[in-house]
Amino acid sequence: MAPTQPPQDRRPLVISGPSGVGKGTLYNLLFTRNPNQFTLSVSHTTRKPRDGEQHGQHYFFVTMSEFEDLISRDGFVEHAQFGSNRYGTSKATIAEQEAKGLVTVLDIEMEGVKQIKASGVPARFVFIKPPSWEALEQRLRGRGTEDEEAVQKRLKQARIELEYADSPESPHDKMIVNDDLEKAYQELYDYVYGQGAGAQ
Numbered sequence: 528m529a530p531t532q533p534p535q536d537r538r539p540l541v542i543s544g545p546s547g548v549g550k551g552t553l554y555n556l557l558f559t560r561n562p563n564q565f566t567l568s569v570s571h572t573t574r575k576p577r578d579g580e581q582h583g584q585h586y587f588f589v590t591m592s593e594f595e596d597l598i599s600r601d602g603f604v605e606h607a608q609f610g611s612n613r614y615g616t617s618k619a620t621i622a623e624q625e626a627k628g629l630v631t632v633l634d635i636e637m638e639g640v641k642q643i644k645a646s647g648v649p650a651r652f653v654f655i656k657p658p659s660w661e662a663l664e665q666r667l668r669g670r671g672t673e674d675e676e677a678v679q680k681r682l683k684q685a686r687i688e689l690e691y692a693d694s695p696e697s698p699h700d701k702m703i704v705n706d707d708l709e710k711a712y713q714e715l716y717d718y719v720y721g722q723g724a725g726a727q
């Protein structure tokens with residue numbers, strides 16, 4: 528039987544790793560097999576909503592001045608700029624989910640991980656690794672969501688992320704190689720619920 532209670536350790540779970548390694552696949556398994564215990568963090572962004580995107584579900588869509596106001600009030604655990612748009616995870620968002628008894632999962636890239644670590648906000652850091660470089664390339668291409676230029680960009684960034692994860696500055700509490708999906712899930716589950724929990 529899957530546990531009906533969230534893990535005892537309710538600190539936010541920061542999941543990072545190169546694009547295409549299977550982060551989303553793994554935490555979505557965690558969510559569906561253990562319902563009502565986890566929640567994926569909803570970010571703030573200054574970019575415009577795309578068709579079908581809902582405020583509060585996909586993102587909190589805010590203006591640049593609202594975003595900057597929140598930065599000045601130290602309201603983010605991490606924030607970044609991509610192109611002309613800003614993205615961030617607010618402290619209030621995490622606190623609201625914690626108050627509901629849920630564990631917040633943050634799917635964050637390397638710079639965000641560094642900021643969260645530096646902020647001192649309590650969190651658990653998990654890094655997902657590919658079994659090999661070739662496997663990562665295959666997964667990124669196989670997913671079919673990016674054109675070749677975007678694949679190359681993601682692979683370049685992947686090298687940087689993997690080097691950082693293996694460096695002494697790496698803040699990760701747990702590294703999981705996502706080779707066999709069920710094995711990787713079991714490792715994630717055991718870490719999240721405590722040693723030897725035994726995935727259902």
Ligand SMILES: Nc1ncnc2c1ncn2[C@@H]1O[C@H](COP(=O)(O)OP(=O)(O)OP(=O)(O)O)[C@@H](O)[C@H]1O
Nearest residue numbers: 545546547548549550551552666670705706707708
């Ligand atoms: N263990 C696995 N073995 C083989 N394929 C896998 C495995 N885990 C995930 N995949 C596949 O790899 C692809 C990338 O997975 P996913 O989209 O979850 O990656 P991601 O790390 O969340 O990427 P991004 O950071 O770009 O959102 C998907 O097509 C997924 O089905």
